[in-house]
Ligand SMILES: C[S@@+](CC[C@H](N)C(=O)[O-])C[C@H]1O[C@@H](n2cnc3c(N)ncnc32)[C@H](O)[C@@H]1O
């Protein structure tokens with residue numbers, strides 16, 4: 001059943017990790033625009049500050065990787081990168097109102113746990129010196145278990161980290177060998193036990209399906225092993241094969257990639273095993289325990305999302321990024337830094353900012369973003385609530401979204417959406433193809449048709 005829905009709705013469309021999608025960003029958006037957007041953000045909602053720190057380095061590269069990362073080209077490059085990142089924090093935080101508080105810090109990459117831990121502590125100190133942290137702020141790092149020792153976990157805990165995400169991807173040697181990835185340094189149960197002992201509030205675990213050598217039997221075994229570890233959250237990413245972005249993905253083609261149908265089977269398998277074992281599907285390919293903040297926020301229709309993943313409305317902030325390639329997500333704009341880390345360092349050293357492109361949203365786009373986020377995250381949209389929030393009538397809202405009930409009829413007939421005059425609700429299975437449903441609320445969809453890959 002799950003596979004059939006996925007097959008039927010596997011059509012081109014935006015991923016809606018942002019609205020408008022990144023395909024709208026342009027180089028006419030400059031460092032001056034970003035500066036102004038940061039100043040404007042002090043008077044906009046949410047007041048909270050979310051921080052993203054990007055570390056674009058890994059000791060060894062997985063052939064499937066679609067992230068902005070690489071092996072440091074020279075010995076002193078990590079040091080120079082950290083200096084630039086600290087300079088960027090000092091510059092941008094000088095523009096942020098000191099009454100606002102940080103509720104979230106997320107470290108991603110690359111492999112942030114592979115750089116010397118003194119740098120991690122220095123960056124955290126710089127953030128704490130420049131900005132006020134809210135009590136209990138979520139401080140998370142994406143870690144590769146291949147480089148994670150028990151002492152490293154102690155250091156992260158002492159530096160204030162209270163959440164950890166482990167990139168596991170697959171638990172079988174033949175799959176990991178095929179993608180040039182090292183297994184966990186320590187047995188996973190030992191890592192989990194120690195992380196919990198240190199009082200971390202949440203452990204997330206990433207898996208990928210659609211890799212070479214991944215049979216349904218092996219993948220089911222990975223899921224069973226993961227269930228025994230009982231992570232608070234879990235993501236099963238669909239392997240995105242984009243060899244024009246990363247040439248080493250071609251090596252995976254040679255070994256053999258699963259067909260779309262086989263991939264959907266793997267997804268369906270994970271979905272059924274995880275939901276049967278009590279995990280709540282949260283948005284696309286994410287799962288959480290029923291007691292986890294994300295599941296609670298979903299039940300209360302308060303789930304949010306940014307480029308770093310799902311979050312609750314309580315902790316959501318406007319996102320300020322530091323480091324190469326990251327995208328700041330402010331109320332009225334997106335701003336992306338230069339992707340190449342060496343060019344990023346030079347730009348910060350010479351000009352303080354490293355903005356490569358961005359986008360300033362119109363009021364209509366801000367309204368559409370609210371509607372699309374509501375559908376994407378909570379599978380729910382109440383026209384009244386959104387119209388009230390922006391001080392417009394329901395008709396004006398529907399006109400802004402260019403919405404008509406007819407756009408949803410196929411989903412209604414398939415039992416994936418229910419609607420009345422006031423609201424729409426997406427069923428649990430409808431959430432599997434929620435991107436397609438969100439397209440019904442995107443007034444600019446026609447503009448960029450033909451530029452998108454398939455939605456699933
Ligand atoms: C920055 S990495 C996580 C931290 C660390 N580097 C690691 O690999 O464990 C972020 C996540 O992106 C996912 N990812 C990377 N390349 C991908 C691709 N081509 N398709 C789908 N997911 C991908 C992986 O699941 C990975 O855990």
Ligand code: SF4
Nearest residue numbers: 058061062065067110
């Ligand atoms: S998946 Fe993680 S460890 Fe592998 S290359 Fe990408 S960022 Fe580095």
